[in-house]
Amino acid sequence: xxxPTFFRxxxxxxxxxxxxxxxxxxxxxxxxxxxxxxxxVGSKNEHPGITGASHWVEHMLFAGSPRYRKGEMDxxxxxxxxxxxxxxxxxxxxxxxxxxxxxLAVPLDIESDRLTRALITDEETDRERSVVLxxxxxxxxxxxxxxxxxxxxxAYRHHPYRWDPLGYRPDIERMSGQQLREYYRRYYGPRxxxxxxxxxxxxxxxxxxxxxxxxxxxxxxxxxxxxxxxPAARGERRTALAGPGTTPLIEIGYRAPSVYGPRTPxxxxxxxxxxxxxWPFEAGSGWGRAKEHPSSRLYRSLVxxxxxxxxxxxxxxxxxxxxxxxxxxxxPGIRLDRLETALEGAIDRMRxxxxxxxxxxxxxxxxxxxxxxxxxxASRTGFxxxxxxxxxxxxxxxxxxxxxxxxxxREVREAARTTFDxxxxxxxxxEPVSGRSS
Amino acid sequence: xxxxxxxxxVVLPDPxxxxxxxxxxAPGRAGSVAITYLASAGTGRDPPGREGTALLALxxxxxxxxxxxxxxxxxxxxxxxxTTTSHVAPExxxxxxxxxxxxxxxxxxxxxxxxxxxxFDPEDIVKVRRQIEERQLxxxxxxxxxxxxxxxxxxxxxxxxxxxxxAGTPASLARLERADIQRFHRGHYIGDGSLVxxxxxxxxxxxxxxxxxxxxxxxxxxxxxxxxxxPPRSGGPEVRVPIHGLTDVExxxxxPSVPRSDPSYPALALAQEILGGRPTLNRxxxxxRERLGLAYRASSELECMAWGGYWTIEAGSAPKNWRRTRDxxxxxxxxLDERLPSRREVDLIxxxxxxxxxxxxxxxxxxxxxxxxxxxxxLPGDFWRTWPSVLRQVRPNDIREAAQRGLALARSHTxxxxxx
Numbered sequence: 001x002x003x004p005t006f007f008r009x010x011x012x013x014x015x016x017x018x019x020x021x022x023x024x025x026x027x028x029x030x031x032x033x034x035x036x037x038x039x040x041v042g043s044k045n046e047h048p049g050i051t052g053a054s055h056w057v058e059h060m061l062f063a064g065s066p067r068y069r070k071g072e073m074d075x076x077x078x079x080x081x082x083x084x085x086x087x088x089x090x091x092x093x094x095x096x097x098x099x100x101x102x103x104l105a106v107p108l109d110i111e112s113d114r115l116t117r118a119l120i121t122d123e124e125t126d127r128e129r130s131v132v133l134x135x136x137x138x139x140x141x142x143x144x145x146x147x148x149x150x151x152x153x154x155a156y157r158h159h160p161y162r163w164d165p166l167g168y169r170p171d172i173e174r175m176s177g178q179q180l181r182e183y184y185r186r187y188y189g190p191r192x193x194x195x196x197x198x199x200x201x202x203x204x205x206x207x208x209x210x211x212x213x214x215x216x217x218x219x220x221x222x223x224x225x226x227x228x229x230x231p232a233a234r235g236e237r238r239t240a241l242a243g244p245g246t247t248p249l250i251e252i253g254y255r256a257p258s259v260y261g262p263r264t265p266x267x268x269x270x271x272x273x274x275x276x277x278x279w280p281f282e283a284g285s286g287w288g289r290a291k292e293h294p295s296s297r298l299y300r301s302l303v304x305x306x307x308x309x310x311x312x313x314x315x316x317x318x319x320x321x322x323x324x325x326x327x328x329x330x331x332p333g334i335r336l337d338r339l340e341t342a343l344e345g346a347i348d349r350m351r352x353x354x355x356x357x358x359x360x361x362x363x364x365x366x367x368x369x370x371x372x373x374x375x376x377x378a379s380r381t382g383f384x385x386x387x388x389x390x391x392x393x394x395x396x397x398x399x400x401x402x403x404x405x406x407x408x409x410r411e412v413r414e415a416a417r418t419t420f421d422x423x424x425x426x427x428x429x430x431e432p433v434s435g436r437s438s
Numbered sequence: 439x440x441x442x443x444x445x446x447x448v449v450l451p452d453p454x455x456x457x458x459x460x461x462x463x464a465p466g467r468a469g470s471v472a473i474t475y476l477a478s479a480g481t482g483r484d485p486p487g488r489e490g491t492a493l494l495a496l497x498x499x500x501x502x503x504x505x506x507x508x509x510x511x512x513x514x515x516x517x518x519x520x521t522t523t524s525h526v527a528p529e530x531x532x533x534x535x536x537x538x539x540x541x542x543x544x545x546x547x548x549x550x551x552x553x554x555x556x557x558f559d560p561e562d563i564v565k566v567r568r569q570i571e572e573r574q575l576x577x578x579x580x581x582x583x584x585x586x587x588x589x590x591x592x593x594x595x596x597x598x599x600x601x602x603x604x605a606g607t608p609a610s611l612a613r614l615e616r617a618d619i620q621r622f623h624r625g626h627y628i629g630d631g632s633l634v635x636x637x638x639x640x641x642x643x644x645x646x647x648x649x650x651x652x653x654x655x656x657x658x659x660x661x662x663x664x665x666x667x668x669p670p671r672s673g674g675p676e677v678r679v680p681i682h683g684l685t686d687v688e689x690x691x692x693x694p695s696v697p698r699s700d701p702s703y704p705a706l707a708l709a710q711e712i713l714g715g716r717p718t719l720n721r722x723x724x725x726x727r728e729r730l731g732l733a734y735r736a737s738s739e740l741e742c743m744a745w746g747g748y749w750t751i752e753a754g755s756a757p758k759n760w761r762r763t764r765d766x767x768x769x770x771x772x773x774l775d776e777r778l779p780s781r782r783e784v785d786l787i788x789x790x791x792x793x794x795x796x797x798x799x800x801x802x803x804x805x806x807x808x809x810x811x812x813x814x815x816x817l818p819g820d821f822w823r824t825w826p827s828v829l830r831q832v833r834p835n836d837i838r839e840a841a842q843r844g845l846a847l848a849r850s851h852t853x854x855x856x857x858x
Binding site: 027075078079098370 | 564
């Protein structure tokens with residue numbers, strides 16, 4: 001079968017003298033325009049005591065800037081029918097607005113105003129503290145969040161991937177406005193940011209507008225590189241959790257390469273065959289987001305056989321080496337040990353045998369088809385261009401795509417042997433306890 | 439401009455022997471197509487004592503159909519780069535396939551096969567039943583799901599089609615056999631009450647003949663019986679469900695509202711947007727989150743369906759704050775009931791709602807959602823073009839009157855779930 005060609009939007013890229021990297025992706029027929037600003041800062045840049053700072057600063061960037069008092073940014077965008085939001089991951093923080101195309105100047109004005117001049121006051125910091133805590137408390141009600149947070153805490157002893165981008169509760173309770181301001185000043189600046197404008201606009205006039213609005217900003221923004229390397233694991237690590245829930249849950253993690261690693265494409269293919277996920281680049285930090293695929297090996301060996309109601313794998317390559325995880329939720333009446341044995345069986349088979357030609361071809365088709373649909377609409381275009389520009393360059397994506405399609409069955413088995421090393425295995429189980437009192 | 443290419447003009451051909459069709463143009467350079475089959479086979483039509491039938495029928499149907507067993511069907515969709523989603527609501531069941539535009543004919547044929555020839559293999563029914571059992575447990579243990587369940591039960595009496603979440607109970611699910619599922623399918627996946635929506639770049643004539651051919655075996659003769667609608671309950675004591683070991687408390691308030699066809703709907707829709715619907719501009723967000731810092735999440739929803747409707751407001755709050763959160767939520771509903779919204783606020787919310795329409799047309803799936811809504815409620819094909827002018831005729835007084843009727847605090851119920 002001939003694979004579809006990867007679609008890339010027309011791109012114009014340039015740097016401003018202050019260091020800001022800019023990408024324009026004009027699509028004249030688009031009724032909308034989307035503005036994204038990506039900062040190469042995430043929870044990987046934090047340290048104990050200020051965990052959650054990246055995420056909290058993200059909230060504070062909606063709390064006011066010289067030209068927009070609190071609430072006015074939202075008002076300016078939403079009142080014209082647009083939407084705006086932001087997210088923080090381990091590696092990056094991104095802000096986006098999508099508006100009807102005639103209103104593109106509004107998000108450009110907002111982003112240029114808050115790029116270096118956000119107002120992070122002590123009063124607003126304190127007010128937002130309870131909101132950030134509430135966000136964390138909402139997530140904690142999900143067993144999937146608790147398990148994933150524990151899994152990463154267990155897998156990493158030194159590297160900042162150890163904590164979730166929401167941060168630890170005691171740090172959120174204690175962090176001050178001053179600490180957030182210092183963090184913002186250090187990491188937010190044109191040198192550490194990527195601006196992407198996608199959708200219906202004239203690139204020449206938008207380029208002029210970008211230069212006019214962003215050009216005068218000072219060339220700040222520190223080197224965000226993190227040099228901490230997690231030492232090799234020397235044996236399995238395991239934790240058992242309990243709490244309100246439905247049926248037992250298990251998540252197993254293994255060390256996996258960074259997005260830049262030579263065996264990353266083979267590891268992505270490994271995940272695609274095991275759990276079905278064929279395109280690993282998504283927004284946000286993302287617990288519990290992996291989708292089920294009824295044709296995947298995990299689904300067939302756990303869900304179809306009645307052991308689980310859900311079985312997925314996830315490998316989302318990050319800037320630093322991360323984890324490939326497999327997760328299963330037991331069917332009612334099934335014990336955890338049976339679930340774990342079945343998961344181990346599926347993993348072991350990946351270690352022992354090359355995937356079949358049919359499995360390889362199916363995974364390639366899914367990847368290729370996904371890539372064809374990836375740039376539909378200005379918002380998605382802005383997301384993808386910005387994500388890959390902040391990782392390396394927009395050209396990184398088609399290059400990765402070509403490498404993925406070229407992976408051979410033997411490389412997948414080798415990736416499985418390297419990845420599924422019992423010495424780097426981390427296991428977290430969750431047993432529901434009756435929390436009901438009425 | 440060719441009318442078929444205008445994204446705000448949905449083509450609504452004459453029904454094909456009862457089966458209604460809507461053809462929505464896909465956005466400019468969209469590489470995808472979306473196709474939905476919707477049947478009047480919602481949870482509100484579950485036979486008494488057999489709650490869960492609609493959900494079990496729908497979820498089993500999409501597992502295996504025609505010549506394809508569960509692995510074959512999944513693999514076939516994978517190879518096309520397509521995904522299937524299914525959704526059951528009180529009034530309807532929907533199956534949607536989204537995939538590459540060049541595969542539209544094949545996707546349409548797969549959808550028709552799933553609708554017309556589900557296999558209902560016993561092992562698939564067993565598998566889906568297990569998944570629904572887990573969902574039932576989640577409705578007991580997760581505050582968000584539990585609050586939804588308790589609020590529906592508080593608002594609607596036994597026998598009302600909106601009372602249940604659709605997952606049924608352990609007893610009702612255990613009672614269901616393959617023959618029940620097949621009977622439900624035969625009786626409800628029929629021409630009467632059904633709809634096919636196609637969002638694509640395909641010319642309407644070509645699309646219509648392909649749909650006609652794909653669904654030629656749909657039973658067009660049978661008729662659906664009307665659904666009984668006992669009156670909703672008017673107010674009641676606060677329901678509190680303590681669940682220990684949770685980190686936040688779910689606060690939910692809601693009450694019955696009007697059907698979508700009610701003349702006050704445009705004003706009511708704006709009232710709901712003002713209260714808690716319009717992102718970041720709404721009163722609940724501004725007061726409960728931004729000013730009081732009580733909750734990360736505070737919002738409202740309005741479900742105006744064909745047979746009736748209801749509204750809800752919700753927030754997740756720290757255990758120590760749930761009373762203040764509840765009171766703040768209720769105060770905002772009361773304020774909408776008692777005081778006229780300012781002209782400035784109404785203009786802001788309205789223009790936001792109008793300006794949002796182009797954003798919905800960014801992607802195939804966004805445009806598709808608009809078309810399903812339009813077609814299900816039997817609105818004219820240019821509805822989304824004329825909707826802005828309808829909204830601009832709404833006055834502040836209309837909004838208050840609509841809120842008094844459709845967001846009435848006096849008829850509301852409150853549910854609190856979590857560490858209380």
